[in-house]
Amino acid sequence: MFLEQLERASLHLGDLAPLLETLRHPKRVLIVDVPVRMDDGRLLHFEGYRAQHSLARGPGKGGVRFHPGVNLSEVIALAGLMTVKNAVIGVPFGGAKGGVRVDPRALSRSELERLVRRYTSEIGVMIGPDRDIPAPDVGTDERVMAWMMDTYSVNAGRTVTGVVTGKPLALGGSRGRREATGRGVFIAGRSAALHLGLAIKDARVAIQGLGNVGGAAAACFHTAGAKIVSVQTSAGAYFNPQGFDPSVLAGLRAGGRSVGEHPGTETLAADAFWDVESEFLIPAALENQIDEAVARRLKTRVVVEGANGPTTPAADDVLAGRGVQVIPDVLANAGGVLVSYFEWVQDTTSYYWSEDEVNSKLDRLMAEAFTAVWDAAQASKLSLRTAAFVLACRRVLQARELRGLYP
Ligand code: NAD
Numbered sequence: 001m002f003l004e005q006l007e008r009a010s011l012h013l014g015d016l017a018p019l020l021e022t023l024r025h026p027k028r029v030l031i032v033d034v035p036v037r038m039d040d041g042r043l044l045h046f047e048g049y050r051a052q053h054s055l056a057r058g059p060g061k062g063g064v065r066f067h068p069g070v071n072l073s074e075v076i077a078l079a080g081l082m083t084v085k086n087a088v089i090g091v092p093f094g095g096a097k098g099g100v101r102v103d104p105r106a107l108s109r110s111e112l113e114r115l116v117r118r119y120t121s122e123i124g125v126m127i128g129p130d131r132d133i134p135a136p137d138v139g140t141d142e143r144v145m146a147w148m149m150d151t152y153s154v155n156a157g158r159t160v161t162g163v164v165t166g167k168p169l170a171l172g173g174s175r176g177r178r179e180a181t182g183r184g185v186f187i188a189g190r191s192a193a194l195h196l197g198l199a200i201k202d203a204r205v206a207i208q209g210l211g212n213v214g215g216a217a218a219a220c221f222h223t224a225g226a227k228i229v230s231v232q233t234s235a236g237a238y239f240n241p242q243g244f245d246p247s248v249l250a251g252l253r254a255g256g257r258s259v260g261e262h263p264g265t266e267t268l269a270a271d272a273f274w275d276v277e278s279e280f281l282i283p284a285a286l287e288n289q290i291d292e293a294v295a296r297r298l299k300t301r302v303v304v305e306g307a308n309g310p311t312t313p314a315a316d317d318v319l320a321g322r323g324v325q326v327i328p329d330v331l332a333n334a335g336g337v338l339v340s341y342f343e344w345v346q347d348t349t350s351y352y353w354s355e356d357e358v359n360s361k362l363d364r365l366m367a368e369a370f371t372a373v374w375d376a377a378q379a380s381k382l383s384l385r386t387a388a389f390v391l392a393c394r395r396v397l398q399a400r401e402l403r404g405l406y407p
Helices: 002-010 014-024 072-089 109-125 142-156 177-196 212-223 246-254 270-275 292-297 313-321 335-349 355-380 384-403
Strands: 028-037 043-054 060-067 095-101 132-136 204-208 227-233 236-244 266-268 280-283 302-304 325-327
Touching: 002 014, 002 072, 002 313, 002 384, 014 043, 014 384, 028 072, 028 109, 043 072, 043 109, 043 132, 060 072, 060 142, 060 335, 072 095, 072 335, 072 355, 072 384, 095 109, 095 132, 109 142, 132 142, 132 335, 177 212, 177 280, 177 302, 177 325, 177 335, 177 355, 204 212, 212 227, 212 236, 212 246, 212 280, 227 270, 236 246, 236 270, 266 270, 270 292, 292 313, 313 325, 325 384, 335 355, 355 384
Parallel strands: 060 095, 060 132, 204 227, 204 280, 280 302, 302 325
Antiparallel strands: 028 043, 043 095, 227 236, 236 266
């Protein structure tokens, strides 16, 4: 999918098009064996990865995913998407991504800590505050980032807060980071609504995934007066015509209870989620969720991609044909990496900002990036995704060209 999205951009790169080959290959990839002593004494081996796709515009930046489906090509593609995302949003980073093929929920806390520390140590040859800066992704959180920061610091013999972002506040994290991706998804949706003449108040929103991204996006849309009418998680799909209250959902999930226990909720067959009528549909779980068949069924106006790679290129074409606007991942979910950049800046200067400062900078930069992509799409009659890729590829390839080829 990533390569196909690059191809679509290649037709609009002018003089820079011949340089595109550099983005079809990751710059550097590391595969690591992560042996972990389990609580019952067994020794298990997990496969881990770190890929740096491009470092043309600055150090690598991208999350670490813990999921049983993680594999090398997925990590490389996600690193490529980070190159594009960081360039679209204008932060001075290249693209990177990491992961371990593991189900973190099947590990005890101490097993997870041993896995994180060994993985961090193994990829220690690649990461660093001015080399490559990991962050949370699916299956990892601020506790994992704290262990990663500590492990790197112990190995370096000094405290290096800026080696990862998405850390707890007490360890040099940024205010507003936890909600930043979801908040950015909301800002992207709000910007699209402005351009399309849609109201946010009373708009119906369907969200797949209620984790870090989906949960925060739900809260922002709810606060702005929208109705979260449908939710799908790995446990099932749910419908509530009056709208879910995200704080009630968060309470239920924190207590290990089902979304179906929210008052006024109807349980749907998991697949029926895609048939629910909405103004905004937010895939915020995993990739490849909206294929051609799903795209033909959707009854929504705007798809705001909270997840990375949720829509296949063929589905993009179906949605364009049906007049459904897709706000691509590289723009819609860039709020997380934007505030990660703020966190890295704060760690580097040891000067920390208020939550209002973080949120107002996030709001301004996300809205500016949205307008730049929207205007480019209108000017060249491209989809928002292709326009975002063109804009980003130009920035990366210009940097590549100016740096020249060594030796
Ligand atoms: P998370 O682990 O916090 O939450 C994932 C959610 O998806 C959970 O609610 C889970 O129930 C749901 N889910 C998992 N499998 C599902 C399935 N088969 N069907 C329906 N729901 C399912 O993860 P997250 O950090 O919220 O990330 C979600 C997506 O957003 C990923 O694609 C990730 O790459 C992307 N993303 C995350 C960030 C970030 O800052 N966390 C930033 C940019 C992009």
